[in-house]
Amino acid sequence: MSDVKPEAAQEENPAPPEKDYQGMADRITGVGESLRRALILPTLALFLALLVGAVIIMLTDVDAWRRMADEPVAAIRDMLVGVWEAYRELFVGAFGSVRGISETLFTATPLILAGLAVAVGFKTGLFNIGARGQMLIAGLCSLWVALYVDLPAILHVPLAILAAVVGGGIWGGVAGFLKARTGAHEVITTIMLNFIAAFLVLYLLKSPLFQAEGSNAPLSEVIPESARLPTLFGTGFRVNIGLFLALGAVFFVYWLLYKSTIGFEFRAAGFSPSASLYAGMNVAFLYTAVMFLSGALAGLAGATMTLGLPPYAVSDNFAGNIGFDAIALALLGRSHPFGVLWSGLLFGVLITGGRAMQAGAGVSVDLVIVMQSLIIIFIAAPELVKTIFGVKSVDEGPTQLTTGWGA
Amino acid sequence: MTAIAETPAVEVRVRATPEERRSTVVGWVLISLSLYVFWAFVFGVDSTLDATFNLSFATDRFTDLSWVVNARVLSMVMAIGIFGLGIWRLTRQGLRYTNISIAIAFGLFSLAFLAWAAAGSQFSLVGMLRATVILSVVIVLGALTGLMCERVGVINIGIEGQLLASAFAAVVLSSAFGTVAGIVGALVTGGLLGLLLAWLTIRFRVDQIIAGVVINFLALGLTSLMSSRILSDVVDLNAPKRIPAIRIPVLAEIPVIGPMLFDHTYFVYGMFILVFAIHYGLFRTRWGLRSRSVGEHPKAADTAGINVYWVRYRNVVLGGCIAGWGGAFLGLAQVARFEENMTGGIGFIGLAAMIFGRWMPFGALGAGLVFGFSRAVQQKASILNIGVPSEFLLMLPYIVVIIVVAGVAGKTRPPAADGQPYIKQ
Numbered sequence: 016m017s018d019v020k021p022e023a024a025q026e027e028n029p030a031p032p033e034k035d036y037q038g039m040a041d042r043i044t045g046v047g048e049s050l051r052r053a054l055i056l057p058t059l060a061l062f063l064a065l066l067v068g069a070v071i072i073m074l075t076d077v078d079a080w081r082r083m084a085d086e087p088v089a090a091i092r093d094m095l096v097g098v099w100e101a102y103r104e105l106f107v108g109a110f111g112s113v114r115g116i117s118e119t120l121f122t123a124t125p126l127i128l129a130g131l132a133v134a135v136g137f138k139t140g141l142f143n144i145g146a147r148g149q150m151l152i153a154g155l156c157s158l159w160v161a162l163y164v165d166l167p168a169i170l171h172v173p174l175a176i177l178a179a180v181v182g183g184g185i186w187g188g189v190a191g192f193l194k195a196r197t198g199a200h201e202v203i204t205t206i207m208l209n210f211i212a213a214f215l216v217l218y219l220l221k222s223p224l225f226q227a228e229g230s231n232a233p234l235s236e237v238i239p240e241s242a243r244l245p246t247l248f249g250t251g252f253r254v255n256i257g258l259f260l261a262l263g264a265v266f267f268v269y270w271l272l273y274k275s276t277i278g279f280e281f282r283a284a285g286f287s288p289s290a291s292l293y294a295g296m297n298v299a300f301l302y303t304a305v306m307f308l309s310g311a312l313a314g315l316a317g318a319t320m321t322l323g324l325p326p327y328a329v330s331d332n333f334a335g336n337i338g339f340d341a342i343a344l345a346l347l348g349r350s351h352p353f354g355v356l357w358s359g360l361l362f363g364v365l366i367t368g369g370r371a372m373q374a375g376a377g378v379s380v381d382l383v384i385v386m387q388s389l390i391i392i393f394i395a396a397p398e399l400v401k402t403i404f405g406v407k408s409v410d411e412g413p414t415q416l417t418t419g420w421g422a
Numbered sequence: 423m424t425a426i427a428e429t430p431a432v433e434v435r436v437r438a439t440p441e442e443r444r445s446t447v448v449g450w451v452l453i454s455l456s457l458y459v460f461w462a463f464v465f466g467v468d469s470t471l472d473a474t475f476n477l478s479f480a481t482d483r484f485t486d487l488s489w490v491v492n493a494r495v496l497s498m499v500m501a502i503g504i505f506g507l508g509i510w511r512l513t514r515q516g517l518r519y520t521n522i523s524i525a526i527a528f529g530l531f532s533l534a535f536l537a538w539a540a541a542g543s544q545f546s547l548v549g550m551l552r553a554t555v556i557l558s559v560v561i562v563l564g565a566l567t568g569l570m571c572e573r574v575g576v577i578n579i580g581i582e583g584q585l586l587a588s589a590f591a592a593v594v595l596s597s598a599f600g601t602v603a604g605i606v607g608a609l610v611t612g613g614l615l616g617l618l619l620a621w622l623t624i625r626f627r628v629d630q631i632i633a634g635v636v637i638n639f640l641a642l643g644l645t646s647l648m649s650s651r652i653l654s655d656v657v658d659l660n661a662p663k664r665i666p667a668i669r670i671p672v673l674a675e676i677p678v679i680g681p682m683l684f685d686h687t688y689f690v691y692g693m694f695i696l697v698f699a700i701h702y703g704l705f706r707t708r709w710g711l712r713s714r715s716v717g718e719h720p721k722a723a724d725t726a727g728i729n730v731y732w733v734r735y736r737n738v739v740l741g742g743c744i745a746g747w748g749g750a751f752l753g754l755a756q757v758a759r760f761e762e763n764m765t766g767g768i769g770f771i772g773l774a775a776m777i778f779g780r781w782m783p784f785g786a787l788g789a790g791l792v793f794g795f796s797r798a799v800q801q802k803a804s805i806l807n808i809g810v811p812s813e814f815l816l817m818l819p820y821i822v823v824i825i826v827v828a829g830v831a832g833k834t835r836p837p838a839a840d841g842q843p844y845i846k847q
Contacts, residue, residue, distance in 0.1 A: 071644070075651040142631055199828035202579065202631060203777070206770050210820040218813035342635060379650040384643030388636045395633070396626035 057347055059400050060393035061361070064386040069098045071385060072378055101376040108371020109364040115371075117252035123363025124254075124323075125150075127261040128316035129341035130348060130355040130362075131268050132187075132309040136201075137350040138272060139305040140285035145190055145205025146313040147338025148212035149183040153314030154321040155216060156182030158225060158235055158329050161242035161322060168241040172322065175242050176260075179318035180311045186212065187310020188303055195299035201306070209338070217331045227328060235329040244323035257319035262356075264312060269352040271308075281305050313338070336384070340366070343387040346394050362387070441517045448520055449511030452527050456505035459531060463497040463538040473540040475547035483675045493541035500534035503527075521778065521785075525792050528822075532799050539803060550802045551682045556756065557801075558794025559693050560585065560765075563748030564772020565779060565786035566696060567612075570741030571619075572781060573704065574734045575717040575839035579634025580619055582769025583641030584742055588612040588749025590645040593760040594653075596662035601754065604662060608750035609743045615641065616742020620735045627843040638769075646762045653760060664758040665689070689751035694787075696744065701783040713737055717837035720844040730844050745769075767820075774823040781836060789826075793819055 073079075073094040082090040109119050129146045136143035143149075157179035164174060190208060193199040219225055220233035227236045244255040272278040284291045284301045292298050320333045344362050348354025369383040393400050473496065477487040504527045510516070511523055536545060564581045571578035588608035596604025615637050622633040653660045665687045673684040704710035715723040716733045724730050753760060771793055778792075779785025800815040 071647065075648055077652055077655045144635070193824070193828045197828040199824070203770065203774055203827050204824055206767070207774075207820040207824045210767055211817050211824075214813040214817045218811055339639070343639070346632065377651075379647050381643050381646040381650065384639055385647060388639035388643060391632065391636050391639070392622065392628075395628040395636070396622055398626050 056394060056397055056400060057358070057390075059404055060347075060390045063393055063400070063403070064389040065102070067389055068382055068386050069102070071382065072098050072101050097376065097378075101372050101378040101382075104372040104375035105365070105368030107368075108375070109368035113248075114252060115367065117248060117254040119360070119363045119367045120258055121253040121255070121323075121363075122367045123359045124257040124261045125316035125319045125337050126340055126344060126362050126366075127356055127359030128264055128319065129313050129337050130344040130359050131264055131352060132312035132316070133341045133345035134348065134350040134352065134355050135268060135272070135281070135305060135312065136309045137345055138285050139281045139301065140288065141191070141194070141302065141305060141309070142202050143187065143190070143205055143306065143309045143313075144202055144342065145187060145208050145310070145338070146316070146341045147334050148205065148209035149186045149310040149313035150317030150320065150334040150338060151209075151212040151216045152186040153179035153183030153310075153317035154329065154333055155219060155225075156314075157242075157318045157321050158238070161238045162225070162236055166241065168245075171239075171241040172244060175322055176315065176318045179314040179321075181314070183314020183317055184307040184311035187313065188307035191303040191306025191309075194306070195302040213331070220329065220331050225329075233331040238322065238327040238329070242322055243327055244319065253323075253325060255319075255323045257323045260315060260319065261359075264315060265352045265356045268312070272352065277301075277304070313341075316341075340387060343391050346391050441520070442514050445511050445514045445517055445520050448524060449508045452504055452508030452511060452523070455527065455531060456501045456508060459497060459501040459504060459534045463534045464494055464501055467493045467497065467538050467541045469494045471541040473537045473542075474544040475536075475540070476544060477548050477678050479548065479681055482677070482681060484677050487677050488544075489547070491537070493537045496537040497534035500530040500537070503530045521780070522788070525788060528792060529795065532795065535799070535803075545802070548678050548681055550798050551678065552685075553798040553801060554791060554795045555682055555686065555690065556794075557797045558790040559690055559751055560748045560756070560768050561772045561775050561793050562693055562697070562787055562790030563744055563751070564769050565776040565790055566693075566700060566783065567741040567745040567748070568773050568776040569700070569779075569781055569783065569786055570744060571616075571738050572776070572840050573717045573837055574713050574737040575720060575837055575842060575844070576620065576623055576734055576738050577630040577634065577841045578616075578619060578738070578741060579631050579773070580615065580637030580641075580769075581634075581745055581772055582765055582767065583634075583638035584612045584615045584745035585749045585752060585769050586638075586645055586763070586765045587615055587641040588746040589753035589757075589764060590641075590648070590749075590760050591746075592750040592753035593662050594659050596754055597659045601663060601665060604754055605750050608753070609746040612742040612744070612746025612749060613739045614742070616739040616745070617735070619742070620738040623843065624731055624734055627845070630841055630843075642763060645760070649760060649762050660759050662754050662758060665755045687751070687755045689747065689755055692747060693751075696747075697783045697787045704783070714837070717839055720839050720842075724844075724846065730846065734844075771819060771823060774827055777836075778826045793822070796822055 076094050076097050079090045079093040079097065082093070107115070109115055129150065132146050132149070133143050157175040160175040160178040161171070164171065166174060186208060187205075190201045190204045193204050194201045217233055220235055225235040227234050244257050246252060246255045247258070248254065270278075272282060280291065280296050280301055281304075283294070284296065284298050284305075288298050291301070316337060317334060320335075320337070321329050324333065340362055344358040345355060347358035347361070348356070365383050365386065366380070369380040372378050372382070373380045469492070471493050472490050473493040475489040475491070477489055478485050507523045507527050507530075511520065536547075536550075539545070564585060567581050567584065568578050588611040591611040592604040592608035594604075595607035619630075619633050619637055622628040622636070623630045649660075667686050668688060668691075670684040674680040676684070704714060712723065712728050712733055715726070716728060716730050720730045723733075752764065757764060772790070775789035775793055776786050778789035779787070796819045800812075800818055803815060
């Protein structure tokens, strides 16, 4: 009897309601679960990726392997030192100086924007692999405005950005339109549009329209000062107002997806196209619209890489790998705008640090691609992480985002 | 009873099916194409000029074969041919031949283009046909990889990565331990990546497209990393022995056909055998019936006692091995060294070839040859120097893919359970 008593007493006097920490955490991280539960999986994924990366660095250490037969202890020590140096370079490169932090933020800017582009697609059940092509086309549009329109900076920069948004939006919208009208799967069409955009950029940058005088390479004229994105901390540091553009886009997409009617329709179409159709939504229009939006966001990313990248002369490779990094970070951020913001910053760290690692420790920046793919695996297969670490309270990640060819 | 039988059949005007509508659309497209050929190639060429198509290599038994033809006449014949195909489509007969009509029209168009481009000069037609076969090998093998996976309901976007990784394995192992090791290594690498795809999608039910993208990333990252960290340091590891072509006696002596089909490495012969074998296997054997049932209706297959997971694992791994064969061809015969990202999107073209070929092995072969042909035209036409910027010729295959998957390929029906994870009750 006495065992029951405390319980009964508790029932009579319930503890005062706790402060709503969970809700607060949700608002900060925006993942819709409590902070700890939401962060545990990405953290473990990142940790595992760093671990596997270390193993890869060791396995590819040619010099150490050559010495393995003669003096194995020293060779293994060298390998471990190699890993230590690579990761030290990585973190020092990203955080160790004001310049490093500026570079990290600068790198993160287009990543966040392109990540938002992919995330918006995911929310509607569309897989936009075409951020690269959209960035390229958008970059060209902004470049054209930058070179051929003569305006004061206060108008020139917004106009160039607007051109990028429209250009990227149209390039993305094509894929959405084709999907809506003909059922052509967006994965294939966006990949093909990437190739087409790349060749188009190569052609145009070698044409008299854009090519710098006296140059044989696909390199444009230098963009006039009035069209450049102003830097935040003077000319020595590359981080520019594009960062605020990215932050603004994060909040805009958050508002659009979760507070507006059309955002609700986007998410409904992603959740169940047939139910949305039955509810009277125009799913074909939604597909086109969301791909336009996605392309427009990727276009913003493209604009930051043309208007904001010193020395302000555009080469054919200005989009780099960003379009593909964007897929990884949209997955890492659970396709939520705030999640994308955090993972964009993380990838900014990894890539900036990866470059420092390549320069300082001789480990190619390709290692970052490997880590990104490992992160996607661990995020997409939470059971795998659960099994490895024996944790139970891990959120289920996105399992089925896309459907087959038929949809 | 007789009254019922004698009732005149009521004329029911059924709404046109999508296939019929598509046939009409394709018909109009082909007719416009033929008009374009008339305008650009027939009237765009001097009527006195002849195009000379060389039909033999200097090494052939019968040398100096060539086909001299008036360029305008040839393009006119081709234009009329395309026009006829268009009219045939408009009649909406033989709906299953719509894709084949597109392929034939594409071939005729290319020939008209070549007649126009080669007017007044020489062009090695046999060289281009041979290049067509060589350039289509990886595409066809990629398409077969996708087909093996999708027939059991697993979408494989990772073909590109499987090709790249197995090409890397083939080059490195062949340089280190000889050709056999290289080929085995490529097959194993392709198979292992297939296993990874199957494991992620079946065991963990990871979204199939994401799993495929991951495989592409992983292969690109790992091979580039190892290439820059190891191959640049140990150059000997990137010097495989190029696998020589095997001339098939007698058959290789036939003009045109011989150099086109019977003077290749065993990879190419293997590809043709695979097409036949997979077709026979899918539609004539127990293995094929089981595979298809798993791809169409896994629950029913499970009820009938088929182990759905096992069938999926097996086919996806086998598909990976086919990609490994393609990667070995790329690394040991076509290029004979490893370059970072040497596949350059060809796996995706293979995927499109699979869709264009309607998930059928011979369709994959045909579609692969069409894509290979368009690459060969682009390659050879840039030599002719015809004033079209090479970037636009390079774009051509990708534009063709978009046209193919959007509409022109029509409402192809993928396996019903394609892309769906199966959860055993």
